[in-house]
Amino acid sequence: MLKQFTLAQLADVLAATYQGDASHQVVGIAPIESASQDQLAFLDNPKYKKHLETTKAGVVILSQELAQFCQSNALIVDNPYFAYATVAKLFQREKQFSTGAHPTAVIGQGCTISETASIGPHVVVIGENAVVEAGCVVGDLCRLGDQVHLYPRVTLYDGTHVGARSIIHAGAVLGSDGFGFAKHQGQWKKVPQLGHVIIGEDVEIGANTTIDCGALGDTVIHNDVKLDNQVQIAHNVEIGEHTAVAGCTGIAGSAKIGRDCLIGGAVGIGGHLSVCDNVAITAQSGVSKSIKEPGVYSSTLPVQKDKKWKRTLARLNQLDKTHERLKQCEFAVGELLMREKAESEK
């Protein structure tokens, strides 16, 4: 059932030129840093060109401009991210839908599984004394540790792992597709999201919280992390042990949050950045650069009476001009002082 494609076959699908061994076979996809000989990788951003020197990928999708730096077999295309989206679709597992409830799943002793829960038809493993309440949906290839508790209407997409003793509250969704699209001729092309969600042990996840699966690789929530209600975790985020995240906070793709952090409510954390261990962030703040030193960070903006706030806002919008005026004023004062000094020294 393993899907495999030769370099020549892929070139054909993509209408791409290629360099290297036409008969080289790949059986999967991985990030360029970790891909092996039987895997395909892609390189879109020239910033990561250096990976071409060390990658072990069997095939790399890249642009003409970067092809010269590539020692591996290569597929040469105009838009590598778009081409990757096309190839990734080839490798996507075909889903068979279960329309019943309890199937061939391996369910541990002492479990309580609601009759209205749906358990995927493939190899699902549920640990001992787990509870799956009404209306839950557990996809194929999911694994739930001992004493996991899914409150009503939790949805686990295929391949989600939940560690022992973790608690997931009603309406939470784990493993939904990451928000990945490649623009091509003015139209969005969906980039298949091939990774999964891996939840550690003793994690608690709040009601209606959402955690997307990884694009490639996984979204990982480590042991003893606590997420409040309506938190949104994008693809490939990683959250370190014992970190707590309050309600309504959103963490963008590939952000890496350290251990023992306290993230306030409604905080926004940008993508592709990292927050070190032992950081606290106050409510409604925004993180748009990596944080490399432990401590408390903030951009919380508390209310004032509306009338006062409107004046403050007007002044804020003039701030650049105000600064210029201050500079001119300082300059004039400096001149006055100099002339006064010159006068007194006469």
Added chain:
Amino acid sequence: MLKQFTLAQLADVLAATYQGDASHQVVGIAPIESASQDQLAFLDNPKYKKHLETTKAGVVILSQELAQFCQSNALIVDNPYFAYATVAKLFQREKQFSTGAHPTAVIGQGCTISETASIGPHVVVIGENAVVEAGCVVGDLCRLGDQVHLYPRVTLYDGTHVGARSIIHAGAVLGSDGFGFAKHQGQWKKVPQLGHVIIGEDVEIGANTTIDCGALGDTVIHNDVKLDNQVQIAHNVEIGEHTAVAGCTGIAGSAKIGRDCLIGGAVGIGGHLSVCDNVAITAQSGVSKSIKEPGVYSSTLPVQKDKKWKRTLARLNQLDKTHERLKQCEFAVGELLMREKAESEK
């Protein structure tokens, strides 16, 4: 089964006075700009008085003060919005609840419908090769195009249309009532939400995203729009083709977003405004006025160390006073310079 009421009957229900033809019949409700002879409209905000000159509405609900400008049949009341709420309830379709699963719906070839999904008892049409996963609820009069994929536990309220190939992730809710209430004697009166949600083709909608139905008229998401998780779209919003909206963003009622826009995560967009095509808005920004020029817009406020931020905030709160001090300082310097010049010219 069509509901119809004469002007005199409606005046009776509302204990209103009226002007015009007591026997004139209306069979529905529409916005004042588009209402026809057999429809009723209302006018609450004097700002829209000009519509009275051109409206074709069979009956208009309005205040005494505006009645003189109305050529149509009119219902004259103290609080037109409250009276509208009362009348709208008369026209609301009575819902019959299905308590089973698969009914008389017209379901295309090759569809996969979970046994735990609920499909409304009235005329539901589902296109070919559509997938409706476990726990979904598809209300009456819904239409799903070919290859639509509803992941588990999606809820479509009555009358929702979803175009071909669109994907809706787990827990999303489309067509819930807009947030519309009229205050009357200190108490909220629910304004029936009579419109629907219309989703174009190739749209993707993230997990636990919510889209309210229109109050009158519809909430419209055009082709190839991509909405991330936990986005909130209020009643009568319209989003143009190819626009992408990142997670946790909220768009208030009747806002009109253009094509090819990129809206960052946790952005707030105010009601009754428009954003033109090709606008990008950075994460956590707020839009409170219409945007009429393409470009990048921002009010993202990134964190600082808390100690520094507290000082910045203190200064921000003094900004109006600081500005005043700068003005006085400039004035004093101006006077000094003038006197110095006068002195030197002596």
Added chain:
Amino acid sequence: MLKQFTLAQLADVLAATYQGDASHQVVGIAPIESASQDQLAFLDNPKYKKHLETTKAGVVILSQELAQFCQSNALIVDNPYFAYATVAKLFQREKQFSTGAHPTAVIGQGCTISETASIGPHVVVIGENAVVEAGCVVGDLCRLGDQVHLYPRVTLYDGTHVGARSIIHAGAVLGSDGFGFAKHQGQWKKVPQLGHVIIGEDVEIGANTTIDCGALGDTVIHNDVKLDNQVQIAHNVEIGEHTAVAGCTGIAGSAKIGRDCLIGGAVGIGGHLSVCDNVAITAQSGVSKSIKEPGVYSSTLPVQKDKKWKRTLARLNQLDKTHERLKQCEFAVGELLMREKAESEK
């Protein structure tokens, strides 16, 4: 079935020392202000020491340092909040899961209950003409008033009360555990959330909104409150009559919101504070202190063109230094003016 423990038994469980009557029995837990002779309370924050003078609690968990001020029976521990979490677990009701649909619930005349809804096995009472749509989950000991309407997939955890005529939209979750954890030796310990959610009459709750149960005592939404979609209400919040809260707003634990307030979208309200009656808060604002005067409050930050905003932001980050520079400039001008005056008086 009532659980009861003597002071000595509890000391044993906690490995705590105690003072007072070893055989004194308690049957439940309550806040220190309201606990009675047969209830246990805890005191963690020395700020609330004064309650020791007046409490009627049968047993108080506290630290060695505060034990001298305690007239009641006391359990003396290093970390009172952690010890409380342990004891609270002893008193938690053991849940029996229903795996079927309709049970022994008392259901009023004229109700419409979907066959795919799950109704808890214990004493549930549902009023007349209530509607419970597909996929809803109604936990044990819930009470729904007459004409309550639960749209599809609403989840009510055990013990939730919903007053007459209230409407709850799809995907909303009421009664999920509050976000309460005690840190102990670097690990989070779950603090059992023992309270409930109490919803008044004529309340409307939007799609995918979440309301946590109280930690001790209840989370209370009073009559005629209107909550939009994706609102998050933390444990022990109280919201006064006729208040309306727009979408995506989050209210942190134990905040108390007054009557007739209008809270805009995506507002953040901090924990343990109060907002008085008749307050309006504009969208995306943050409330971090109690508001004691009616009026409009704001910290909404509207977008500018990104280029201009970046300059404004740079100036904002220098604001403290700018202020210092203005002070020096003013000082220099003051000196110049003084010397000029002295000169002219010569």
